[in-house]
Amino acid sequence: xxxxxxxxxxxxxxxxxHHVIRNTDHTVTVLDLLTYAGNLASLAGLPEDRFEFVQGxxxxxxxxxxxxxxxxxxxxxxxxxxxxxxxxxxxxxxDTNIIGTFTLLEAARKHGTxxxxxxxxxxxxxxxxxxxERFTEHTPYNPSSPYSSTxxxxxxxxxAWVRSFGVQATISNCSNNYGPFQHVEKFIPRQITNxxxxxxxxxxxxxxxxxxxxxxxxxxxxxxxxxxxGEIGQTYLIGADGEKNNKDVVELILTRLGQPADAYxxxxxxxxxxxxxAIDSSKLRRELGWAPAYxxxxxxLSATIExxxxxxxxxxxxxxxxxAKYAATGQA
Numbered sequence: 477x478x479x480x481x482x483x484x485x486x487x488x489x490x491x492x493x494h495h496v497i498r499n500t501d502h503t504v505t506v507l508d509l510l511t512y513a514g515n516l517a518s519l520a521g522l523p524e525d526r527f528e529f530v531q532g533x534x535x536x537x538x539x540x541x542x543x544x545x546x547x548x549x550x551x552x553x554x555x556x557x558x559x560x561x562x563x564x565x566x567x568x569x570x571d572t573n574i575i576g577t578f579t580l581l582e583a584a585r586k587h588g589t590x591x592x593x594x595x596x597x598x599x600x601x602x603x604x605x606x607x608x609e610r611f612t613e614h615t616p617y618n619p620s621s622p623y624s625s626t627x628x629x630x631x632x633x634x635x636a637w638v639r640s641f642g643v644q645a646t647i648s649n650c651s652n653n654y655g656p657f658q659h660v661e662k663f664i665p666r667q668i669t670n671x672x673x674x675x676x677x678x679x680x681x682x683x684x685x686x687x688x689x690x691x692x693x694x695x696x697x698x699x700x701x702x703x704x705x706g707e708i709g710q711t712y713l714i715g716a717d718g719e720k721n722n723k724d725v726v727e728l729i730l731t732r733l734g735q736p737a738d739a740y741x742x743x744x745x746x747x748x749x750x751x752x753x754a755i756d757s758s759k760l761r762r763e764l765g766w767a768p769a770y771x772x773x774x775x776x777l778s779a780t781i782e783x784x785x786x787x788x789x790x791x792x793x794x795x796x797x798x799x800a801k802y803a804a805t806g807q808a
Contacts, residue, residue: 477502479703480547482534482580483554485514487658488594488692492551495696497522507543508554509533512797517790518657534576537583544583549590549703552580555630557596558661559621563747564805566622573626574633581637584645591645592703593634597688597713598624599649602750605686610754611649613711620748631711638709646706648699650714651755654776655692656783660795663687664777667726668784669795671733681745683723686752690716691770691780698757701766715755716768718776728774732781 479496483489484506493504505528508514519529532539534554544550554576556562556569577593584591600611601618617632619625637643654664667677698714706712720728727737760766770776784791 477548478505478546479503480505480507480543480550482507482550482552483514484508485510485516485518485529486553487513487518487655487662488653488695489553490515490518490657491655491692492553492696492699493519493522493527495693496700497526499697500700503527505530505543505547507532507534507540512794513557513659515657515790515794535571535579537579540579540583541586544580544587544589547589549592550580550584551592551594551699551703552577553594555594555627557623559598559623560661560746562621562623562626569622569626573623573630577630577633581633581643581645584643585637585641588644590703591634591643592699592706593631593645593647594699595631595647595649596624596627597649597651597715597753597755598750599628599631600753603752603754605684605752607752610756611713612756613713613759620750635709644708646702646708647711648702648714649711649755650695650698651688651690651716651718651753653692653695654689655780656787657790658692659798660791661798663722664725664729664780665784665791666798667729668733668781669791671729671735672785672788673795677726677730677740678743679722679726679740680743680749682742683726684721685749686719686721686754687725688715688753688755689718689720689725689773689776690714690768691776694768694770697769698760698766701764702760705764707763712760712764713755713757714760715757716770716773718773719752719754720773725777728777729781732778
């Protein structure tokens with residue numbers, strides 16, 4: 477196939493592009509606006525005969541139309557995705573996550589293009605810390621932030637375009653990703669790079685909030701499986717049974733980097749901070765035969781720590797800008 481990947485210079489998108497090039501004969505075109513979260517260095521070294529980069533906006537209908545006409549399938553990663561940013565300025569989240577997705581769906585409708593939409597478990601809201609249940613494909617939407625509410629809206633657009641217009645689309649909602657090429661504003665790389673720079677990590681609240689972690693390589697393999705074998709109109713949840721609270725994750729990072737486990741600070745919690753996410757990915761495993769390679773979170777985290785230790789040239793410029801932004805806004 478010729479696959480168009482939106483947001484392919486971002487964290488999860490770039491990992492998917494590398495995964496496709498390594499494991500298939502497909503060719504890939506990346507469409508990315510290169511906002512602060514996009515980085516061409518994340519796509520370095522890809523073969524020119526199987527990879528092309530186009531800088532542009534998913535809201536540019538003319539550009540999108542031309543690209544859809546040339547590709548067999550589209551995987552839509554492009555999104556504004558950082559909760560803290562959505563609380564300080566929600567508008568870009570509507571522009572990208574809602575209007576951008578609408579623009580892509582109209583092109584898919586016109587050209588009959590296979591379309592896969594990447595979403596998040598945050599559309600479901602949160603669970604109690606002691607709740608035995610996990611999110612499934614039937615969990616009602618209950619988003620908490622401008623970020624998660626706009627992702628929920630984009631999911632509903634995809635479902636409506638499938639039902640009303642016959643768009644050949646699938647959706648996946650994934651748990652929290654970690655791995656190479658993740659922007660240092662995000663939780664795990666921010667803590668790793670803080671420790672590498674001799675700074676103390678900071679935790680919102682008491683650090684008891686639980687996330688269900690999955691390595692980006694496993695997310696990539698799941699998305700490719702859905703693209704190639706998924707049933708049109710279906711939603712699949714992607715998870716690797718990696719529930720950890722933030723306190724445990726920070727303590728693992730500290731000890732892996734030779735620091736005392738308690739060498740971190742607690743700071744005021746952020747507004748609307750979800751308590752717990754947990755994914756039930758049994759439908760994906762049962763119906764499409766997918767399974768994660770990184771079933772051991774600690775092994776995946778250790779590999780991620782080593783990547784950031786070895787690639788300071790990739791993350792140092794964005795680290796300075798990110799910490800300056802947080803300092804200017806008074807955020808932790």
